[in-house]
Amino acid sequence: MRFVLSVVFVVSAAYAGPYAPAVGQMGSTAVSKNDFRIVGWATSVIGTLRGPTNSSDPNSLPASQGTEADVLGMADTDISDSFDVLSLGDGGKITVAFANPITNGPGADFAVFENSINDTFLELAFVEVSTDGNTFVRFPAVSLTQTNTQVPSFGSIDTTNIHNLAGKYRRGYGTLFDLADLIGKPGINLEQINFVRVVDVIGCINPAYATYDSLGNKVNDPWTTDFDTGGFDLDAVAVLNQLIPEPGAATLLLFGGALLARRRRAL
Ligand SMILES: [Ca+2]
Ligand SMILES: [Ca+2]
Numbered sequence: 001m002r003f004v005l006s007v008v009f010v011v012s013a014a015y016a017g018p019y020a021p022a023v024g025q026m027g028s029t030a031v032s033k034n035d036f037r038i039v040g041w042a043t044s045v046i047g048t049l050r051g052p053t054n055s056s057d058p059n060s061l062p063a064s065q066g067t068e069a070d071v072l073g074m075a076d077t078d079i080s081d082s083f084d085v086l087s088l089g090d091g092g093k094i095t096v097a098f099a100n101p102i103t104n105g106p107g108a109d110f111a112v113f114e115n116s117i118n119d120t121f122l123e124l125a126f127v128e129v130s131t132d133g134n135t136f137v138r139f140p141a142v143s144l145t146q147t148n149t150q151v152p153s154f155g156s157i158d159t160t161n162i163h164n165l166a167g168k169y170r171r172g173y174g175t176l177f178d179l180a181d182l183i184g185k186p187g188i189n190l191e192q193i194n195f196v197r198v199v200d201v202i203g204c205i206n207p208a209y210a211t212y213d214s215l216g217n218k219v220n221d222p223w224t225t226d227f228d229t230g231g232f233d234l235d236a237v238a239v240l241n242q243l244i245p246e247p248g249a250a251t252l253l254l255f256g257g258a259l260l261a262r263r264r265r266a267l
C-alpha cells in the first residue's frame with residue numbers, strides 16, 4: 001500500500017500542470033542547441049534596455065552581467081560558458097535580428113535559450129515578434145504557477161505550469177515558439193519576422209510590480225534577484241524556419257527589367 005501511494009505521489013508531482021515537462025521527460029518540447037532543425041542563430045542586437053535587479057528598490061542598479069555579443073550565435077551549454085548571457089534585470093528587454101527572416105513554416109519556428117542550471121530554477125520572459133520593428137506582437141503566454149506565495153530568489157517553478165514563456169528549460173535547451181500561435185494578429189507578417197524581442201517577466205506577485213500572462217494570471221517567478229545576473233538571462237535565439245530569398249526572384253527581377261527596357265525601346 002505504501003508503494004502504491006508513493007507511486008501516485010510521484011506521478012502527480014511530475015505532472016502538476018498541463019504543459020510540456022522538463023528536458024528528458026516524455027512529452028518535453030525542449031530543443032537541444034544541437035538539434036538538426038536549427039538552421040541559424042541571432043546575428044545582431046537591435047537594442048537592449050536592462051531593468052533594475054530589484055524593481056522595488058529605487059536605488060537598485062540595472063543588471064550588468066554580459067554584453068550584447070553574448071546573445072549572438074550558438075547557445076552555450078557547459079559550466080564554463082554559463083555566463084555567456086546577457087542578464088535583463090526586472091522587466092528588461094532585448095531585441096535581436098537574423099541573417100534571414102523567420103517564417104511560419106511547419107511546427108515551431110524559433111527557440112529562445114536561457115542559462116538555468118537545473119529544471120526548476122527558471123527565470124522567465126515574454127517573447128514578442130515584429131516584421132517592421134515598430135509593431136511587436138506577444139506570444140500568448142500562460143503561467144499556472146500559484147500566485148499566493150512569491151517564488152523566492154532561488155525558488156522553484158514546475159515546467160508543466162509554463163507555456164509560451166522563454167526560460168522554460170535548463171541551459172543548452174531552448175523553448176520553442178510557433179508563429180502559428182499568432183495567426184490573425186494585426187500588424188505583423190508571419191511569413192517574414194525580422195525581429196524577436198525578449199522581455200523579462202519581473203515575476204513579483206505584488207500588484208505594484210506584477211506582470212500578467214495572456215489569461216490575466218500574475219506571472220510568479222524568482223524575485224527578488226538582486227544581483228548582477230538578476231532577471232532573465234538570454235543565452236541565444238535559434239531559427240528553425242527561415243525565409244531565404246530565392247535566387248530566382250532576383251534573376252526574374254533583372255529579366256523583367258530587361259524586358260521592360262526592350263519594350264520601352266520598342267516604343
Ligand atoms: Ca510554424
Ligand atoms: Ca524574476
Ligand SMILES: [Ca+2]
Pocket residue numbers: 087123225229230231232233
Ligand atoms: Ca538571472
Ligand SMILES: [Ca+2]
Pocket residue numbers: 070071072074075076084085234235236
Ligand atoms: Ca550565449
